[in-house]
Amino acid sequence: MSYLVISTSLNPNSKSYLLAREAEKQLTGGGREVDFLDLRKLRLPLCDGSTVYSRPAVAKVRKRIQWATSILVGVPIYNYDCGSAAKNLVELTGDAWKEKTVGFLCAAGGRSSYMSIMGLANSLMLDFRCLIVPRFVYADDSSFAEGVISDAAVTGRIAQLVASTVKLDGANFDTLLNAHH
Numbered sequence: 001m002s003y004l005v006i007s008t009s010l011n012p013n014s015k016s017y018l019l020a021r022e023a024e025k026q027l028t029g030g031g032r033e034v035d036f037l038d039l040r041k042l043r044l045p046l047c048d049g050s051t052v053y054s055r056p057a058v059a060k061v062r063k064r065i066q067w068a069t070s071i072l073v074g075v076p077i078y079n080y081d082c083g084s085a086a087k088n089l090v091e092l093t094g095d096a097w098k099e100k101t102v103g104f105l106c107a108a109g110g111r112s113s114y115m116s117i118m119g120l121a122n123s124l125m126l127d128f129r130c131l132i133v134p135r136f137v138y139a140d141d142s143s144f145a146e147g148v149i150s151d152a153a154v155t156g157r158i159a160q161l162v163a164s165t166v167k168l169d170g171a172n173f174d175t176l177l178n179a180h181h
Helices: 015-029 056-067 084-097 118-128 152-168 173-177
Strands: 003-007 034-038 070-078 101-108 137-140
Touching: 003 015, 003 056, 015 034, 015 070, 015 101, 015 137, 015 152, 034 056, 056 084, 070 084, 070 152, 084 118, 101 118, 101 152, 137 152
Parallel strands: 003 034, 003 070, 070 101, 101 137
Antiparallel strands: none
């Protein structure tokens, strides 16, 4: 079982990055193998649906996603939707996401867009048969102070997300998908 934590924000002062790092810390604290991917450190192209798939940076990221059995994705919420870099990542790497267990860590400016992640979650579930962890972390600006997570309840929710992800990791997708056939 292998874990990938992805920070999709491109903001140098990203709050979703802090959530993703906390998830990584909790996973590695349990002795698990974890890869951390920070999109700020990559120069991924915008998906054009044509030539970008063969670029070396895209191929490297694709392999890292393929390697993982479970992925936790830190996303910023902008304008009532997940940040565009997260969607671009999925568009670039496509079926590398197939049958992964996926959880979300969302950071937003306010409390009203807590359902914003559902478009991306539904896409991963329907297009790539991902098992979406039915628990996600949503934290607004009040959960952070001076560049750290300041709300113990948020850290607790990250622990719950990590525990749920570990529990679901390595699920036998064939068994799950064919259980009622």
